[in-house]
Amino acid sequence: MTTMQLSTLYGPVAEDMILVEDMLESIKRDDLPPLKRMLDHVLQSRGKRLRPALVLLSGTFGDYNLNKLVPLGGAIELLHTASLVHDDVVDGALSRRGRPTANAVFDNAMTVLLGDYIFANAAEMVTRTGSLPVTRLFALALQKMTRGELDQDASAFDVGKDIQNYLARIAGKTASLFANATEGGAMLAGCTEGEIEALRTYGYSLGMAFQIVDDILDFTGDEAEMGKPCGSDLLEGTITLPAMLLMERYPKDNPVKRFILAKRDRAERLQDALAMVRSTEVLEVSMDMARSYIRRANEAISQFPATDARRSLTDIGEYVLSRRS
Amino acid sequence: MTTMQLSTLYGPVAEDMILVEDMLESIKRDDLPPLKRMLDHVLQSRGKRLRPALVLLSGTFGDYNLNKLVPLGGAIELLHTASLVHDDVVDGALSRRGRPTANAVFDNAMTVLLGDYIFANAAEMVTRTGSLPVTRLFALALQKMTRGELDQDASAFDVGKDIQNYLARIAGKTASLFANATEGGAMLAGCTEGEIEALRTYGYSLGMAFQIVDDILDFTGDEAEMGKPCGSDLLEGTITLPAMLLMERYPKDNPVKRFILAKRDRAERLQDALAMVRSTEVLEVSMDMARSYIRRANEAISQFPATDARRSLTDIGEYVLSRRS
Numbered sequence: 001m002t003t004m005q006l007s008t009l010y011g012p013v014a015e016d017m018i019l020v021e022d023m024l025e026s027i028k029r030d031d032l033p034p035l036k037r038m039l040d041h042v043l044q045s046r047g048k049r050l051r052p053a054l055v056l057l058s059g060t061f062g063d064y065n066l067n068k069l070v071p072l073g074g075a076i077e078l079l080h081t082a083s084l085v086h087d088d089v090v091d092g093a094l095s096r097r098g099r100p101t102a103n104a105v106f107d108n109a110m111t112v113l114l115g116d117y118i119f120a121n122a123a124e125m126v127t128r129t130g131s132l133p134v135t136r137l138f139a140l141a142l143q144k145m146t147r148g149e150l151d152q153d154a155s156a157f158d159v160g161k162d163i164q165n166y167l168a169r170i171a172g173k174t175a176s177l178f179a180n181a182t183e184g185g186a187m188l189a190g191c192t193e194g195e196i197e198a199l200r201t202y203g204y205s206l207g208m209a210f211q212i213v214d215d216i217l218d219f220t221g222d223e224a225e226m227g228k229p230c231g232s233d234l235l236e237g238t239i240t241l242p243a244m245l246l247m248e249r250y251p252k253d254n255p256v257k258r259f260i261l262a263k264r265d266r267a268e269r270l271q272d273a274l275a276m277v278r279s280t281e282v283l284e285v286s287m288d289m290a291r292s293y294i295r296r297a298n299e300a301i302s303q304f305p306a307t308d309a310r311r312s313l314t315d316i317g318e319y320v321l322s323r324r325s
Numbered sequence: 326m327t328t329m330q331l332s333t334l335y336g337p338v339a340e341d342m343i344l345v346e347d348m349l350e351s352i353k354r355d356d357l358p359p360l361k362r363m364l365d366h367v368l369q370s371r372g373k374r375l376r377p378a379l380v381l382l383s384g385t386f387g388d389y390n391l392n393k394l395v396p397l398g399g400a401i402e403l404l405h406t407a408s409l410v411h412d413d414v415v416d417g418a419l420s421r422r423g424r425p426t427a428n429a430v431f432d433n434a435m436t437v438l439l440g441d442y443i444f445a446n447a448a449e450m451v452t453r454t455g456s457l458p459v460t461r462l463f464a465l466a467l468q469k470m471t472r473g474e475l476d477q478d479a480s481a482f483d484v485g486k487d488i489q490n491y492l493a494r495i496a497g498k499t500a501s502l503f504a505n506a507t508e509g510g511a512m513l514a515g516c517t518e519g520e521i522e523a524l525r526t527y528g529y530s531l532g533m534a535f536q537i538v539d540d541i542l543d544f545t546g547d548e549a550e551m552g553k554p555c556g557s558d559l560l561e562g563t564i565t566l567p568a569m570l571l572m573e574r575y576p577k578d579n580p581v582k583r584f585i586l587a588k589r590d591r592a593e594r595l596q597d598a599l600a601m602v603r604s605t606e607v608l609e610v611s612m613d614m615a616r617s618y619i620r621r622a623n624e625a626i627s628q629f630p631a632t633d634a635r636r637s638l639t640d641i642g643e644y645v646l647s648r649r650s
């Protein structure tokens with residue numbers, strides 16, 4: 001997605017996003033050369049900054065104060081970055097979106113510390129909002145994220161987990177930070193309890209849909225754009241919604257289960273598993289689930305007047321469902 | 326050091342330390358079995374809880390409110406624990422104080438996430454103090470710690486660093502959290518600016534002495550009690566004060582430099598380096614530096630009335646200088 005398209009998507013807050021970018025830039029100004037090099041590497045890939053945009057958009061429904069909203073947006077993006085940095089170490093991933101990961105360039109030890117340093121900066125940045133309740137919410141989101149990641153790692157290669165477990169896992173791993181962005185933005189803007197709850201539900205539901213689509217794309221996405229081969233999740237033993245649905249609906253002699261439990265011929269068995277997921281209805285069933293989360297997200301914000309910001313939130317839901325990488 | 330001795334050392338706050346212990350216990354009650362197992366492992370080794378004791382002792386110089394002081398004490402101990410967990414991953418250490426490290430028992434990937442989870446719990450706990458300034462100070466301490474660790478790792482095997490660099494490194498790595506404990510405790514107790522500054526200086530200076538003694542013990546300590554062989558720092562390329570002094574004072578044909586730059590015969594060269602450090606005056610010069618930090622710590626708190634708590638702080642300084650492991 002180009003910058004042009006993003007500016008359309010983020011509508012009324014698109015121009016203010018430069019302030020988030022400036023705040024992220026500011027932590028790169030470090031006088032320790034090896035640290036500066038590492039920060040440059042992990043913060044240079046200008047992502048979509050989706051979570052900070054959600055903070056600003058949510059803030060438009062109350063007192064839109066950028067002095068508070070921008071630090072929360074920056075902190076959430078840093079938290080997201082730190083968690084990717086550690087995930088890549090944990091998974092031993094060597095590239096992400098076509099670029100070498102930090103652990104590929106700098107070694108695992110330094111990368112663990114780099115992630116910690118970015119976490120610390122995120123924690124410091126969130127206190128600049130001046131709000132202890134928002135800071136507390138942020139710490140709780142980090143707790144849920146790391147717990148979700150731990151659960152995912154501990155459940156790897158475990159074919160006995162069900163969809164409820166999957167949903168709990170992605171709620172922690174992904175939706176909690178999206179919810180934190182919208183709830184925190186609304187709190188900083190002094191929204192009412194009801195408005196805060198509505199925006200929290202929007203963020204949470206959007207996050208759930210986002211992760212489900214991410215997990216679908218691991219079976220169907222454009223490998224070049226994703227910068228990784230299809231089937232990466234299964235290869236790591238991470239059993240996501242489509243794979244779970246397949247095992248549930250076709251319990252006998254299931255190729256996903258065979259791959260997960262296989263000790264040999266793994267490459268071939270992986271292709272069998274991918275092929276069956278792609279040829280059955282499970283991807284469409286998964287997509288339906290993502291769509292229903294987006295419906296829930298839109299319902300939650302239907303109480304707000306039809307502002308440009310509300311339209312942006314709806315557009316972001318559409319974008320999440322339509323992305324191809 | 327036995328519990329008995331600790332209760333003497335911590336004087337007026339010794340009994341209240343059980344509340345910190347309870348708070349640390351509370352985060353182990355987790356319903357995710359693998360996470361619970363890991364938390365049990367890293368939190369079961371009842372350490373001295375020196376940093377939380379400093380929080381409570383500092384709090385006695387103002388309004389001694391345990392509802393605020395205990396969460397800060399717990400948070401600081403968790404931060405310390407999380408940082409040890411990650412350090413052991415980074416160093417590939419398999420035992421600490423005679424017990425297997427988390428990464429030795431659970432694998433590196435899970436241990437990185439475990440550390441993150443403990444960081445998150447620390448961040449949540451500090452917000453229970455109800456003080457945004459103290460929460461912010463805590464985030465800044467984490468920033469300084471991780472930056473110090475990064476600097477140490479990036480400087481490994483670099484014989485060109487000087488004592489000023491060493492002091493900056495240990496100020497970040499160790500003294501910042503000690504300073505955070507005493508400064509934060511004083512802030513929560515509503516002490517005056519002057520009192521807060523005095524307690525901050527005490528904590529900082531104590532932390533500097535603590536780390537210098539730690540670094541001396543790597544040359545002279547009781548291997549059984551430390552649970553690791555002498556020379557572990559040099560083996561990892563970490564050049565501490567005694568080694569630096571030796572290189573500075575005996576620049577010609579120096580055995581520390583020879584070991585650090587050696588490609589072969591490392592075991593033998595390490596013994597040469599240890600022997601020369603032990604046989605020269607550099608250990609005593611290092612110890613003098615630790616003593617002068619303790620003097621500075623005591624001077625800082627001399628403005629307070631001679632309460633039991635102030636006596637405890639002085640005793641802790643003595644203890645730091647006299648420990649053998």
